[in-house]
Amino acid sequence: MRVLVLGGDGFCGWPTALRLARAGHEITIVDNLSRRRIDQELGAQSLSPIRSLDERVAAWNRLGHAPLEIAPIDIAEDYHSLRALLARLRPDCVVHFAEQRAAPYSMRGPGQKRYTVDNNVNGTHNLLVALVELDLDAHLVHLGTMGVYGYDGDGLEIPEGYLDVTVRNDEGATFARSILYPTAPGSVYHMTKSLDQILFQFYARNDGLRITDLHQGIVWGTQTRETRLDDALINRFDYDGDFGTVLNRFLVQGVNGHPLTVHGTGGQTRAFINIEDTVRCIELAVQSPPRRGDRVRIINQLAETRSVRDIAELVAGVTGTAIAEVDNPRNEAPCNSLQASNRTFRSMGWQPILLKNALLNETTEIVERFRDRFDPAVVPARALWTRQNRPGVLRGEGAGAEGR
Numbered sequence: 182m183r184v185l186v187l188g189g190d191g192f193c194g195w196p197t198a199l200r201l202a203r204a205g206h207e208i209t210i211v212d213n214l215s216r217r218r219i220d221q222e223l224g225a226q227s228l229s230p231i232r233s234l235d236e237r238v239a240a241w242n243r244l245g246h247a248p249l250e251i252a253p254i255d256i257a258e259d260y261h262s263l264r265a266l267l268a269r270l271r272p273d274c275v276v277h278f279a280e281q282r283a284a285p286y287s288m289r290g291p292g293q294k295r296y297t298v299d300n301n302v303n304g305t306h307n308l309l310v311a312l313v314e315l316d317l318d319a320h321l322v323h324l325g326t327m328g329v330y331g332y333d334g335d336g337l338e339i340p341e342g343y344l345d346v347t348v349r350n351d352e353g354a355t356f357a358r359s360i361l362y363p364t365a366p367g368s369v370y371h372m373t374k375s376l377d378q379i380l381f382q383f384y385a386r387n388d389g390l391r392i393t394d395l396h397q398g399i400v401w402g403t404q405t406r407e408t409r410l411d412d413a414l415i416n417r418f419d420y421d422g423d424f425g426t427v428l429n430r431f432l433v434q435g436v437n438g439h440p441l442t443v444h445g446t447g448g449q450t451r452a453f454i455n456i457e458d459t460v461r462c463i464e465l466a467v468q469s470p471p472r473r474g475d476r477v478r479i480i481n482q483l484a485e486t487r488s489v490r491d492i493a494e495l496v497a498g499v500t501g502t503a504i505a506e507v508d509n510p511r512n513e514a515p516c517n518s519l520q521a522s523n524r525t526f527r528s529m530g531w532q533p534i535l536l537k538n539a540l541l542n543e544t545t546e547i548v549e550r551f552r553d554r555f556d557p558a559v560v561p562a563r564a565l566w567t568r569q570n571r572p573g574v575l576r577g578e579g580a581g582a583e584g585r
Contacts, residue, residue: 182206182207182272182273182274182467183206183207183209183270183271183272183273183274184201184206184207184208184209184272184273184274184275184276184467185208185209185211185266185267185270185272185274185275185276186198186201186208186209186210186211186276186278187211187212187256187275187276187277187278187279187304187308188211188212188277188278188279188280189208189210189211189212189278190210190212190214190216190217190234190237191212191216191278191282191417192216192282192400192416192417192419192456193278193324193400193456193459193460193463194210194212194276194278194279195237195408195416195417196404196405196407196408196416196456196459196460197276197278197459197460197463197464198210198249199241199249199405199407199408199414200405200406200407200460200461200463200464201276201464201467202241202246202247202248202249203246203247203407204247204464205247206247206467207247208247208249208250209249209250209251209252209266209270209272210234210238210249210250210251210252211252211253211254211256211263211266211279212234212251212253212254212279213253213254213255213256213258213279214234214253215255215281215300217231219281219286219424223286223421223423223424223559224559225419225421225423225424225556225559226554226556227417227418227419228418228419228420228429228433228547228548228551228554228555229403229415229416229417229418229547229551229554230415230551230554231415231417232413232415234251235251236413237413237414238250238251239413240411240413240414241411241414243411244410244411252266254266256279256304256307256308257279257299257300257301257303257304257307258303260307260310260311263307263308263311264311264314264315267311267312267315267317267319268315271315271317271319272317272319273319273320274319274320274321274322274467274470275308275312275319275320275321275322276322276324276463276467277305277308277321277322277323277324278324279304280300280301280304280305280324280373280374281296281297281300281301281370281373282370282424283370283423283424284328284367284368284369284370284371285368285422285423285424285562285563285564286370286423286424286564287368287369287370287373287564288368288369288370288564288565288566289423289563289564290564293369293564294369297369297370297373298369298372298373301370301373301374301376301377302373302376302377302380305323305377305380306380308321309321309380309381309384309390312384312390313384313388313390318391318473319391320391320392320393320467320470320471321381321390321391321392321393322393322395322463322466322467323377323381323392323393323394323395324395324397324463325374325377325378325394325395325396325397325479326370326371326374326396326397327339327396327397327398327451327452327481327483327521328366328367328368328370328371328374329364329365329366329371329374329375329378329396330362330364330365330396330521331364331365331366331367332365332367332449332450332451332519336518336520337520338520338521338522339362339481339519339520339521339522340362340522341396341479341480341481341522341523341524341525342361342362342394342396342477342478342479342480342481343359343360343361343362343479344359344360344361344362344363345357345358345359346358346359346360361378361382364378368566377394378394378477378479381394381477382476382477385475385476385477386476389473389474391470391471391472391473391475392471392477392478393466393470393471393477393478393479393480394477394478394479394480395462395463395466395479395480395482396479396480396481396482396483397452397454397459397482397483398451398452398453398454398482398483398484398486399426399427399428399451399452399453399454400426400453400454400455400456400459401426401428401429401453401454401455401456401536402455402456402457402534402539403415403416403417403418403456403546403547404416404456404457404546404547405456405457405460406457416456418547418548418551420432420433420555420559420560421559421560422559422560422561422562422563422564423562423563423564425560427451427489427492428453428492428496428536430442430560431492431493431496432496432500432548433548433552433555433560434502434560435496435497435499435500435501435502436500436548436549436552436555437552437555437557438502439502439557440502440503440504440505441493441496441497441502441503441504441505442505442506442507442560443489443490443493443504443505443506443507444489444506444507444508445506445508446490446506446516447488447489447490447493447506448488448489448490448516449488449489449516450486450487450488450489450516450518450519451486451487451488451489451519452481452483452484452485452486452519452521453483453484453485453486453487453536454482454483454484454533455484455533455534455539457534458484458531458533458534459482461531462480462482462526462531465526465529465531466480469529480525480526481521481522481523481525482523482526483521483523484523484533484534484535485533485535485536486519486520486521487536488516492536495536495537495540496540499540
């Protein structure tokens, strides 16, 4: 197949582009390199050293697999270049990662809030409009987030996107309906993913676009089979307070002898998935497109749910590091339950990697190798969720990115 990978220089997009190229697909990476510019803005860097996109692609192309091509387009700002590329390549599939992915970054201030909405919503809508205008029957695979559901679970298993309900009118008659599971975004980032859902529903119903929306948990790990083939292909390992996930933060703290900073009670439960499984699930989605006229296919992409305290105890057991409780900068419940269905990918034969089985590998492979690049100054969170907290002094350390 001919596949466009939007955001193909990013944490999930890069290893996905390599996996699909290794499978023999014709891959074009579309990226505006905004994630690299945000590193400069934040004064942070990946723990693992990242080569330029040109160097990455050249290293991959030397390996003899299906080659990668690059199209440097900002899909949120340059509709005409995006449309021209789609018209020229007429892809069979578009994998869409081209969105600002960090919840904390989206809450830093007015500039980051506006950028997140402008980039994420405009980019998604430009893509949908171009597909319709060109009458392309390309399968759109979008990386969403479990965060659209919110984190106020009370024991209910969250279904895959849709909720079957019964509505009663004033005369007592009942009607069966299948509706989108009600969204409860906890940040501007999560709000943009919720808006994506509405856009997808409209364009699938109105224009017959074939869309798969993957509601993904927090991604842990760094390397995949492909990124291990050459040092120039290495993937990102973010641990800063804006883009670093809670597990990455714990790992670098533990290996470097810093206490593991658990925010609040540590009772916040989240969904998790390994980066290798992320790539595998996207590959499965690409291989099994919905039919034209089908409703948006929504699949929960998670391996397991764990509380922050559980994660800290796992890392403490591996590194021998103490756990420290600090104030939580987020506006969220001190604890929650979370259960979610992942039946679709399980039915395709997917057997997920679990934290308890692979955590040690992640510790030794990346964190130990690049421990000299660890900068403890970038770990604290700079984004406080509530208005009343903002004038005060920073109260805690980095919550980490959520949803990727």
